[in-house]
Amino acid sequence: MNQNTSFHQPVFFENIHELLRIQPGQIVVDGTCGEGGHAALLAPCVLPDGKYIAIDRDGQILEKAKNRLMHYSHIDWFNENYSSIQEILARLEIQQIDRMIVDLGLSMFHLRIMERGFSFLSEEELDMRFNPADSPLSAFDVIHYFSESEISDILYSFGEEKMARRIAKKIVDKRGEKPIKTCRDLAKLIASVKGFSKGSHPATQSFQALRIYVNAELHHLNLLLSQSHLIFSKGALMAFITYHSIEDRIVKRFAIESPFFYMREKKPLTPSQEEISRNPAVRSAKLRVLVRS
Ligand SMILES: C[S@@+](CC[C@H](N)C(=O)[O-])C[C@H]1O[C@@H](n2cnc3c(N)ncnc32)[C@H](O)[C@@H]1O
Incomplete structure (x- = not known):
């Protein structure tokens, strides 16, 4: 599957489709849509009668995804925090979802294009907020x-x-x-x-x-995990892509301790050497898939 290289290159692009096994008619939440790299691949899988819910805390980057995927009428867009998932679903009158992907961290768009002070190589003012209105x-x-x-x-x-x-x-x-x-x-x-x-x-x-x-990133991750048993249908899958050990530990511990979820594979998936040489920014990425029991 070819990626459009003018956008952020999503990690595990080749694996995610296979691992999530999204079916037509399902309700899928993309908690960190970014520029829509994973969404471009996953959103069509729920057609003709499913729904794709695309969330990003950063309105500027979500606009890019919207422009890219505007031809899909089954995508609902939310410039919000993924930790507000219950409120978002309530607004859509949806009780349960089948899949969720949470690709943590920041996009290459934040490092290369935005002027929000994320990159240590830049002359930008120190800021680093995804959404100054909520931080x-x-x-x-x-x-x-x-x-x-x-x-x-x-x-x-x-x-x-x-x-x-x-x-x-x-x-x-x-x-x-x-x-x-x-x-x-x-x-x-x-x-x-x-x-x-x-x-x-x-x-x-x-x-x-x-x-x-x-950005209170760990707070929002914990908040999402603490409510997740209420929003997933039985057998539903929740995929987390983490970029450092602190986030990965939180997800792993949750999966071990939660009476509602288990880890589908004990070990996380890591990027192939080929993917790392193509996109060195993903060298520390780990993918864990949790199953709602
Ligand atoms: C690694 S990028 C996602 C890339 C995306 N999967 C793609 O394929 O283009 C992470 C995104 O998560 C967003 N983000 C970070 N924390 C968030 C949160 N708590 N709620 C919603 N979005 C968040 C960031 O603004 C950023 O766009």
Whole structure:
């Protein structure tokens, strides 16, 4: 199956169709529609009488998906948080769904095109919010108004950054001299503490931590999981694509502890070497499929 390379390249594109086995007539929720890469593949599978519910917290990116898939009248669009799924279904008068896909994290669109300060290589102002209307604090606010220990806790808890304390101290020292305005300023400062080594940029974990914090990403994931037993039909499938171990642990623990779900395969699916060489951004992706018992 060919992908349109002018859009975000969805991970597990080849596997997802086979794993979810979507049937005509089913109700499928795409909790993180993004530019509609997975939607372009999955939405037609429910035709002629099923429904595809496309949600994204970021209205700008959802517009791109809408333009791309406007020829499908069976897609309902929601610029909302996937954690509002029960309210969304109530509005549609739908009691139960058959499939849900949640592809966490951010899209290449956020890194390359948007001016919301997600990329450490950019001169954009530090922001990192998917939707400023539903997230009161930007990354700039956290960096400038939080205490040294609060910053250190965020970097450690959400980025597993081992040098969190030293980075937080440097941030607090530097912000006293002049504001740390752009992504590149912050990335340089972090690199000056950690130095460069082989592999990812030294600011990767800190940027991930700030993004997770300002968007309350783990809160929304937990909120979705806590209500999921109410919205799935028996045998329904919920697929999670995660990009770091914190998210994957939450999904895995939920599947182990929940009396309502089990993991279809014990081990998560990881991208093939071929997929990683085509799209290195997906190297840490994991796919888990949960079944409603
Ligand atoms: C990895 S991208 C999804 C890419 C998409 N599957 C595709 O094929 O194009 C993740 C998307 O999730 C959205 N997002 C992140 N957290 C969200 C949340 N809590 N609720 C709804 N959308 C969210 C982001 O705005 C982003 O567009």
